[in-house]
Amino acid sequence: MRIDDATPSTAGPVLARWSGLPAGATPEQACTAWLEQFGREQPAPLRSLVLLRDTGPELRLAAVQPAGAAVQDLLPLLAQAAASPQAERLQTAAGWLLTQPLRAGEDLRGLAAAEFADAEQAQRAAARMAWGAGWLLALQSARPASQQALAEARGLLQSMAAVVAEGSFDAACLSLANRLAARWKADAVLVSWVDGLRVHIVARSNASHTDERSNVVQAACAAMEEALDLRQSVQGHAGNGFRCEAGSLPAHAAYAEAVPCESVATALLFHETVPVGMVLLQRQEPLSDEDLETLDTQCMMLAPLLAQRREADRSLWQHAAASARHALGRAGDDSLLGWKLGAIAVATAVVVAAVVPVPFRVTAPAMVEGEVQRAIVAPFQGFVQNARLRAGDTVRAGELIATLDDTDLKLDAEKARAELDLAERKEREAVAGGKRVEMRLAAAQAAQARAQLDLAQEKLGRVQLLAPFDGVIVRGDLSQQRGSPVEQGKVLFEVAPLTAWRLILKVDERDIAWVEPHRQGELALAGLAGQHQAFEVKRVTSIASAEGGVNHFRAEADLRDAGASLRPGMEGVAKIECGSASALWVATRRLADWVRLTAWEWLP
Structure with missing residues (x-):
């Protein structure tokens, strides 16, 4: 990792301290003094060392802190750093190794290195090491005359401090x-x-x-x-x-x-x-x-x-242009090959997604309903006597579902029958006595009593609530309401057939423009996740309902080859076929629509 972002904010005090280092009698003593001063600054290194080159090409260990610390495990990393023209930050077993080569042009004079506990500490110490290494470089460049070397080092550090200030x-x-x-x-x-x-x-x-x-x-x-x-x-x-x-x-x-x-x-x-x-x-x-x-x-x-x-x-624009040039330059070298291969793979995937068509399907929540739902209502005002079945039970045509109490109806029928007998007897007596007025009055009373009797008998024939056809009860439960009153016309049960179904789709308003009659699709129900049911859209209504903060429009569809395992009220996810489009457009159409709408809203 290259170090390019040393911060000059603390250069003045640091350079002032280094410029006052004592002159060592030997390069080893001078390097030891430099390491001691470097270790006093924060963050403090775990280990630090200086390598110097004498007359030959090899680098030798001139000083190490703490004194006597082992550095054999760092030798491979130090060899790698010596071959680099720039400062490096390399990972070690205990943390991160920060290195600074001491070069005069292309000539390597030495190497300073310090090990820190983490990468952040190494980054913070990068500027301190780079500036302080100038003292070592000047010392090595003019080694035969140590006093002159130290003077050159101090002059260089003062120049660096002046530039930074x-x-x-x-x-x-x-x-x-x-x-x-x-x-x-x-x-x-x-x-x-x-x-x-x-x-x-x-x-x-x-x-x-x-x-x-x-x-x-x-x-x-x-x-x-x-x-x-x-x-x-x-x-x-x-x-x-x-x-x-x-x-x-x-x-x-x-x-x-x-x-x-x-x-x-x-x-x-x-x-x-x-x-x-x-x-x-x-x-x-x-x-x-x-x-x-x-x-x-x-x-x-x-x-x-x-x-x-x-x-x-x-300026900001110059920084942006320099960053772009740097990025273009890095794109052609051999660094970060993994990231570059990943970027190429992503770019290739985006291009392929932009040109390869895929099926475009609109997804919508769906619920199964019976194609016909027959309501069983209370035929008269009365009371619940018993209920044999309830919602969820399957029924046959004519099967008894519930019974209403017929006690009052039987009493009404007996009363009407008694009044009918009395009126008929009066009518016969008036006919025998030749009393026409009384005969007509009695005949009217008899007709009224006969009508009341017929009504009571008809109600008695409807106290049993029977299934109108083979199907399943989808609504209604009177099993815990025995003896409770019911009003005439109240819906007590709803029965749906088991052979004819329709599908109710809740289409998001952002997708409703793509849904039209005769569109084909597939349904996956939560209770039958492994099975897919084909359907065809028959109708798209203009009725919208808000649910979860989103408007949905109701669409109806016919299920094809519906199996016997379907039940009313089952819910799942429907996918409606709407042609084909590029994979990139399918994946980003919602975002693109939101951006266009937001831009239209905010732009004048």
Whole structure:
């Protein structure tokens, strides 16, 4: 894992403490002092160590904290970190190992490492290690003279602290130019930055403004571009005929003639192995090879700080564009192969889903009802005598379901029969006596009594409530209401046939536009989950009902080949065939409809 996001907020106090480290008599003592100071800061490491390179290519252990701690288990990770040009964060058995290579250009001088309990602590300590490692690098770069090495280290740390303390990128570059001019006794120091394919002069020592249209500035840009093309730090002066190992330096010679000066040196600022800027020194005397190497070291340590300051000053759109460029660059390398393969798989799946058609079906809750439901009502006002059956029982045509009390009806029938006999006797007596008026009156009374008797007998014939056909009782239970009164016309039972069914669908209002008569579909009932029943939509009503905060429209469908196991009131899920569409549209249509509706609602 690469470390690119060190935070400079605490740089000043940390660099001040490191700049005051005592000068060790040996590199081992200096490294031990550095580790002790590093361990005093929070978060404190579990183990820390410094590896230094002497004359050979091997790295040796110069110091370790705590003293005498074993580091053999870290050797494979340290070898991996030494091969990397950047700081690394590697997982260990006890936590995370933070490493910082000590490089002067392409030359590895050493390696600093610290083990922390978790990844967050390692990330917080990344900036502290990167800045403090400059002291070690300067010490290693000028090891023969320890006092001079420590002075170089302090100067470098002070320059780093000054860069971090400035409020903007331009101010940081100007501070760096002034410090480098004082350190190297240069007549002028120019700091430039690479913007795409163009080199832009950012700061000039002891000057608040530079005119890019002037001949001197344009000559300086040409000299820096010359070093950028060679991808190495170069120095041209009269002694070497403005030549280097890579060839002649005509742009440096032109700048030296335009200023004029005797020596022009250009050092590259590398960030993440990419040259991001240059520093040009204008002097009357050339730098020695050791001084040029020290300048390279300083630029290498200062470049990441300037890059972070540059990124901090960018606008939001510039950050977005840089992130996009970085993502595109990472897409073509060999990092994060698992994530890239996963992204390719997801993109392929999305493309396939967008072009491959699949059946489009509307899902709706469904309930089974009988095609015909016959109501059995109370034929007259009375009382419940008994109830043999109740809801859920199957019945045959003519089977007794319940009986009403007939005591009052029998009394009414006997009363009507007695009144009929009396009226008929009176009628006969009036006929015998020739009394026409009395005869007619008696005949009317007899007709009235006969009608009352017929009514009572008819009611007596209806006290038994019988099943109208073979079916099942879907509603009604009088088994616990014996003796209770019932009103005439009250529905006591409902009977549905077992051979004819209809399906009631509750279609979401968001899907009702797709449901039409003659649509086919399948039904899966909760009680018969392993069986699917085919149906055909017959009718879509305009009746809506709210349920669960969603409006549903009622649709009716006929079940085909309904089995004997169906019962009224069964519920399940119905899927209505509505043609075909792409899998992506089927999966996202609800979301797309919601977005369109919300946008229409909020847009003016």
